[in-house]
Structures are given as structure tokens and as C-alpha cells.
Amino acid sequence: MKITDARVVVTSPGRNYVTLIIETEDGVSGLGDATLNGRELAVTSYLRDHVCPLLIGRDARRITDTWSYLYKGAYWRRGPVTMTAIAAVDVALWDIKGKAAGLPVYQLLGGAARDGAMVYCHASGSTLDELSRDVQDHLDQGYLAIRAQAAIPGLVKTYGIAKASDKADGRIYEPASGALPQEDTWETGAYLDFAPQMMAHLRHEFGYGLHLLHDVHHRLTPIEAGRLGAALEPYRLFWLEDPTPAEDQSAYRLIRQHTTTPIAVGEVFNSIWDCQQLITERLIDYIRTSVAHAGGITHLQKIFALADLYGVRSGSHGPGDLSPVAMAAALHVDLTIPNFGLQEYMGHRPEAAEVFGTAYTFADGYMHPGDQPGLGVTFDEQAAARYPYEPRYLPVNRRLDGSVHDW
Structure with missing residues (x-):
């Protein structure tokens, strides 16, 4: 079950969401959430420019191997951007595996x-x-x-x-x-x-x-x-x-x-x-x-x-x-x-x-x-296109004396 396509869709139906779509030669596709609130486009670029090209041709059934490949193989490990991108791939592959097996992921x-x-x-x-x-x-x-x-x-x-x-x-x-x-x-x-x-x-x-x-x-x-x-x-x-x-x-x-x-x-x-x-x-x-x-x-x-x-x-x-x-x-x-x-x-x-x-x-x-089967979530790309990305930031917190404090 080789991966034939991996693409990222950014949409804002009330909030900004980054969705990874992975497709296979068998016609089975999976969804992953790559949303990092306030830094959505950083994960989008990480996936589009660095991760998605690595997925084409890989066996979608080898979830653990793909996880290790993206984590250990990148050398620069951990951090919210990297781990959110890996999470999106991992969840999408579990979605595919569930659909292929005809079972919900929890099974x-x-x-x-x-x-x-x-x-x-x-x-x-x-x-x-x-x-x-x-x-x-x-x-x-x-x-x-x-x-x-x-x-x-x-x-x-x-x-x-x-x-x-x-x-x-x-x-x-x-x-x-x-x-x-x-x-x-x-x-x-x-x-x-x-x-x-x-x-x-x-x-x-x-x-x-x-x-x-x-x-x-x-x-x-x-x-x-x-x-x-x-x-x-x-x-x-x-x-x-x-x-x-x-x-x-x-x-x-x-x-x-x-x-x-x-x-x-x-x-x-x-x-x-x-x-x-x-x-x-x-x-x-x-x-x-x-x-x-x-x-x-x-x-x-x-x-x-x-x-x-x-x-x-x-x-x-x-x-x-x-x-x-x-x-x-x-x-x-x-x-x-x-x-x-x-x-x-x-x-x-x-x-x-x-x-x-x-x-x-x-x-x-x-x-x-x-x-x-799978996660039990569908994604309408045409509907997503009606809600373009909106730049947004999480707040910054200051004490009453003006100094920056943890938000």
C-alpha cells in the first residue's frame, strides 16, 4: 500500500486548522491534524517542504517505521513544529490502516x-x-x-x-x-x-x-x-x-x-x-x-x-x-x-x-x-477553500508594572 500523494490544506472555519491528507495507490486516504495555534504556517511549511516529499512511495502500513524515519532521521528532534508535523503523518497513517482493515482505530x-x-x-x-x-x-x-x-x-x-x-x-x-x-x-x-x-x-x-x-x-x-x-x-x-x-x-x-x-x-x-x-x-x-x-x-x-x-x-x-x-x-x-x-x-x-x-x-x-473504519472523520476540501487562512496570534501577558509574564 504505497503512498502516492501527501498534501496540506490550511483553512479557517472559525479557527485556523492545518490538515494533512495522505493518499495511497489502493485509493485509501487518511487525515492528520497539523494545527499549532498561532504558528500554523510553520508546521505547514515543515510538512510541505520537508516531510511530504519523503512520504511518496513509502508503505503506508509501516507506521512505526515511518515515525522513526521522520523523528530519528531528521537529526533535529523534538519541538512543537517537528512533533506536530510527525503527529499529523502518524494519525493519517492510523486512519488509513483502520479504513483498510474495515475497523475503527480503537480496535x-x-x-x-x-x-x-x-x-x-x-x-x-x-x-x-x-x-x-x-x-x-x-x-x-x-x-x-x-x-x-x-x-x-x-x-x-x-x-x-x-x-x-x-x-x-x-x-x-x-x-x-x-x-x-x-x-x-x-x-x-x-x-x-x-x-x-x-x-x-x-x-x-x-x-x-x-x-x-x-x-x-x-x-x-x-x-x-x-x-x-x-x-x-x-x-x-x-x-x-x-x-x-x-x-x-x-x-x-x-x-x-x-x-x-x-x-x-x-x-x-x-x-x-x-x-x-x-x-x-x-x-x-x-x-x-x-x-x-x-x-x-x-x-x-x-x-x-x-x-x-x-x-x-x-x-x-x-x-x-x-x-x-x-x-x-x-x-x-x-x-x-x-x-x-x-x-x-x-x-x-x-x-x-x-x-x-x-x-x-x-x-x-x-x-x-x-x-x-479509521478515525471516523471526513474532510471537504471544497468547503475548506471557502474559509481562507486568517493570521492570528496568541496573546502576550504583562504584569501591572509592564514586564512580560507567562501567558
């Missing part, structure tokens, strides 16, 4: 270990009362786990707060369009005082039957993160996400010394080496690596297998800035691994449904990838 990965994957959504509000209404709305939709974010009093803008007009479409954050990134402001003291108040409010309103999560988004120092985790212990969070920048994995030892609040991290990780210490020293409880940014299904399985040995569970990144192709691939993995924890699901804007057809379903807090 090729060992079959279902559960009936569905519990997912969490995002709720937010400019006030605590508005947050409560949004939480209730998601409970009414059937969600069992909800990430909660509310505007911090005194700050002009707070991460994770959706505009009212966006919430119906599942949009929590919309990158700024234009020539320069949007600049946000941050003040740690106000946040550390407010976050426990927010969780106390939600537990008072909704009790403890709801799984509550919160995203710090890399904003704190290790000791600040320890203080926050300790303050949140009475509210029994499912997890506290990305409390501090994770480049220094040893920093999480300090957080562990100060709190028993479960810690989740890893959406910016690209390989098993980025999280090896965090997992083997049991410094985190959930590893949030993404199928689209960590080398695809082949490499993500290795990360989760390592995590399983140390009692760490999965919590894969699943934002709206990854296409339905990545969401489907994540669900196929979720369904099969023994140490599944939780899957993020933000949904996609209505325009995306014109470009991507999906077989996955949501019911009563759980998602299933469907039983169509």
Missing part, C-alpha cells in the same frame, strides 16, 4: 477498555453569579466535569473568560487577529486571593457531586502554586492544571511538598522526555499531552504506558484550536488505555461542521469515537 489499538471517555467542558463568567449560570448550563447539557474560570476583580482581562456571544459555540478563547498579538495584564496577588473564593462559591452552589477543575495557565512560581493548592484542598478539585511553567520538572517537587490537590500538566509537552521526571517521580497526577502535539497516536501511547507504571492518569488536551481530526484521534486512544483519567472537550464552531464530518458522539458526560 487496532487493542479494543475498548471502557464504554466511553468522560469529558470536561469549560465554564466561565465575568462575575461569580455569571459563572454559576454557565456551570448550570453545562450541567443541564449532561457534563459531569467542568473547568471553572472567573474574571479576577481589578484586572481588565482574565484568561479563560468567554464572551457571552461565544459560549454557545464552545469558544473560550479566540486568538486576536491582526498584525500584533493582544496584550493582557496579570497580578498574582489578586488571583491567589480570588481563586479560593471562586471555588468556595461553586461548592456552596453545586455541592461536591460535580467534578471541578481549574486552569492556572502557568502563571505561578512553585511556592505560589503550593500555596494555592493548599488553599483549594477543602474544595476537592479533580485537578489543578498547569500551576507553574513546566520546563523545570523538578519544580513540581516543591508543589508536592505543600499540597495534596491533584496536579495536571503537559499540554505544551511534545515528547516523552518532557514529562519523564514528572511521571517517574510521581510529581503529577494527570498527564495532559495532546495527540496532535506529541507525535501522534504512536508516541502518545508510549507516554501513557509510562504513566500507567507510576499511577499517573491521562487528561489529554482537547481545545477548539485543534481540529475534529485530533479530537477523534484522542478519543480512540482514550477508549483503549488502562489509565484513562479525563478528556478535554471544547467543541468547535458551527462553520467547522461544513468542513469536517465526525462520527464521535456525546451523551451523559461521556464521548465515544464511533465505529466507522
Whole structure:
């Protein structure tokens, strides 16, 4: 089953998505998501100019060999651009293998270990009362786990707060369009005082039957993160996400010394080496690596297998800035691994449904990838052409004194 064509399509049905299409001599094609939010064209060029020419003539069935060829053979390894490009190829080849076998990808990965994957959504509000209404709305939709974010009093803008007009479409954050990134402001003291108040409010309103999560988004120092985790212990969070920048994995030892609040991290990780210490020293409880940014299904399985040995569970990144192709691939993995924890699901804007057809379903807090052969996702190139690429940037964060802070 030789590969005869590999091409990249960039489209923006509400968000920018980069889709890799691989075709074979047997007439079977596969899809991969190569989207890297804010740096989409870097991955596009990597694929078009460097990777796609290498794929022509290769056997599409040899997934592991192709993965090794692209990773080890490139010499310049790892990094978000390289690993996102490799992920797109890997996922597309799994899609082809499933279609050729007449089986959904999860069956090729060992079959279902559960009936569905519990997912969490995002709720937010400019006030605590508005947050409560949004939480209730998601409970009414059937969600069992909800990430909660509310505007911090005194700050002009707070991460994770959706505009009212966006919430119906599942949009929590919309990158700024234009020539320069949007600049946000941050003040740690106000946040550390407010976050426990927010969780106390939600537990008072909704009790403890709801799984509550919160995203710090890399904003704190290790000791600040320890203080926050300790303050949140009475509210029994499912997890506290990305409390501090994770480049220094040893920093999480300090957080562990100060709190028993479960810690989740890893959406910016690209390989098993980025999280090896965090997992083997049991410094985190959930590893949030993404199928689209960590080398695809082949490499993500290795990360989760390592995590399983140390009692760490999965919590894969699943934002709206990854296409339905990545969401489907994540669900196929979720369904099969023994140490599944939780899957993020933000949904996609209505325009995306014109470009991507999906077989996955949501019911009563759980998602299933469907039983169509392969990933269960279709791609309409003519529809994609109606939504040209739009340059967008993720924001830059500044403290109140004007210095740049982690966003």
C-alpha cells in the first residue's frame, strides 16, 4: 500500500486548522491534524517542504517505521513544529490502516477498555453569579466535569473568560487577529486571593457531586502554586492544571511538598522526555499531552504506558484550536488505555461542521469515537477553500508594572 500523494490544506472555519491528507495507490486516504495555534504556517511549511516529499512511495502500513524515519532521521528532534508535523503523518497513517482493515482505530489499538471517555467542558463568567449560570448550563447539557474560570476583580482581562456571544459555540478563547498579538495584564496577588473564593462559591452552589477543575495557565512560581493548592484542598478539585511553567520538572517537587490537590500538566509537552521526571517521580497526577502535539497516536501511547507504571492518569488536551481530526484521534486512544483519567472537550464552531464530518458522539458526560473504519472523520476540501487562512496570534501577558509574564 504505497503512498502516492501527501498534501496540506490550511483553512479557517472559525479557527485556523492545518490538515494533512495522505493518499495511497489502493485509493485509501487518511487525515492528520497539523494545527499549532498561532504558528500554523510553520508546521505547514515543515510538512510541505520537508516531510511530504519523503512520504511518496513509502508503505503506508509501516507506521512505526515511518515515525522513526521522520523523528530519528531528521537529526533535529523534538519541538512543537517537528512533533506536530510527525503527529499529523502518524494519525493519517492510523486512519488509513483502520479504513483498510474495515475497523475503527480503537480496535487496532487493542479494543475498548471502557464504554466511553468522560469529558470536561469549560465554564466561565465575568462575575461569580455569571459563572454559576454557565456551570448550570453545562450541567443541564449532561457534563459531569467542568473547568471553572472567573474574571479576577481589578484586572481588565482574565484568561479563560468567554464572551457571552461565544459560549454557545464552545469558544473560550479566540486568538486576536491582526498584525500584533493582544496584550493582557496579570497580578498574582489578586488571583491567589480570588481563586479560593471562586471555588468556595461553586461548592456552596453545586455541592461536591460535580467534578471541578481549574486552569492556572502557568502563571505561578512553585511556592505560589503550593500555596494555592493548599488553599483549594477543602474544595476537592479533580485537578489543578498547569500551576507553574513546566520546563523545570523538578519544580513540581516543591508543589508536592505543600499540597495534596491533584496536579495536571503537559499540554505544551511534545515528547516523552518532557514529562519523564514528572511521571517517574510521581510529581503529577494527570498527564495532559495532546495527540496532535506529541507525535501522534504512536508516541502518545508510549507516554501513557509510562504513566500507567507510576499511577499517573491521562487528561489529554482537547481545545477548539485543534481540529475534529485530533479530537477523534484522542478519543480512540482514550477508549483503549488502562489509565484513562479525563478528556478535554471544547467543541468547535458551527462553520467547522461544513468542513469536517465526525462520527464521535456525546451523551451523559461521556464521548465515544464511533465505529466507522479509521478515525471516523471526513474532510471537504471544497468547503475548506471557502474559509481562507486568517493570521492570528496568541496573546502576550504583562504584569501591572509592564514586564512580560507567562501567558
